[in-house]
Amino acid sequence: MSDPHRIAVNEGSPEGSNSAYVLPDRGVVVDPGPPGDDDFERLRAGVEASGLALGDVEHVVLTHWHADHVGLAPRLADAADATIHMHRRDAPLLAEYREARRRRVRRDASVLAGWGVPEERIEEVRERDAPSPLPDRTPVVAHEDGDVVAGGELLHAPGHTEGHLAYRCDDALFVGDAVLPTYTPNVGGSDTRAENPLPDYLRTLRRLLRHDGECYPGHGDDLSLRERVGEIRSHHRERAGRVAERLGVHGEATPWELAVDLFGEMRGVHVKFGAGESAAHLRALAAAAESPVSRVGSDPERYALTGRSAEAVLDSLFE
Template structure:
């Protein structure tokens, strides 16, 4: 295994502190953490405690565009004279932050409306989506699946975001938010660019299971694989069963209808996450011919063919 140090930074997530990983032999730091002076000082202190200087970092690898992972990347890269690396699908959301944020907020609002979210809730999401303290533009090197950065192999693992990546150094796989120790990553609402987020996510889990080493997440410590993956698959299978049951009970429904049935009243960011989860499962059911989209603007689905338990389980293998 490549030697590395985990530095806890940030906080406020259901999983607790973010995990920044530094690999001194490769001059690489993975996922520096959220923006802000406090997080930056925690990162610097953690590095210093391990005998590592900021100037020792030549490469900053960011698993995905969410602020709690990418927030410190511009500041760290500037201080270290380092290069930032991201997957090509997520790189623009940091590289051209101001313009891409404008596009994203418009896209999010339009997608929520397509999912049947009431206008008052859409506006609530927009009002709560405040800018991150990131530069308008930041130099970022964009990568594809299979690229190598300082000896580490990049794997494209979409689902949580369109351009999520994992990176493998020897028998250590750093997986960002694709797999977390106790919390199931949001699929659908965490990146509204994705058209088949659940299908993509399940495929990403399959790819990770091909790795027979150790796994290290973007929050918390090491993971028990494949046990954790099986728990996540079971979670999504059971949610799919509940979505089908709600469609049968209603006759037809929008993603928002299903989200309210599943999660109750939602506000703020939970509107996007809840509706996104419902939409992701409905799309996956439609792609498998178990449901069909019968209307658009907003999207409305109905049951087409109720699968057996065994048939449904096959979708999550």
């Protein structure tokens, strides 16, 4: 396989410009990027610069459902008569966009309330969650782990979203937002469907480390997979220890109360990300054997320390 051709399809975000990738000899585009005319022109120019005519794109592989990755997929697929591929858990969020978004907004609000987020903050999240300019329905092929597209293998890589996938072609691994070069991918608030997303994410990182070739992230371009996975694990281990420490100070706390303690004032989407990160760590700790944390209430969730040491659990979770 020839080297993948990277396209910076937008002008940047806190994580860095979205990275679309073209595999010209396979007719594949991975994560074409966010919706918008300027971004589509960047994508078109990048595809053509790779040596592939836009009409010769046959497959569009999407690592997860977030709009900055899937936004141009319907337009590209329509222009090229290409097939869109996603993991089955994320596929409905594009395939049935209008109804799936409606369900997601309701679910987000319900989950936030269950984490103890005040109603006025939940209402801010609703107000700022504007719909993306996507078709109500889009044809998508839904896949399982291990399915093959254009000779490359789809790997289920949950954590950031429930249906996140990586795409492995020869010695190239496209990881979407499972591993990023600068930011630690959000776990918990970026997809409110998962019951216990942090252990899922840690298993994803272990699985991705089996790959010894080049790694291509969904934002930016420079990435040493082993180094970044080590940094991300260390970040989450430190965060989990901090959650347990602050829980001891509070006695009992909701995920939201700990999020405010850890992150300070949060507005808009950061409410979801902060509360979700706190909830993900609390649930992971509470589910562990010999847990230092127990869930002591619901509606909203409340947690307290059990009196057991956190160190052995942290070593086990983040080995």
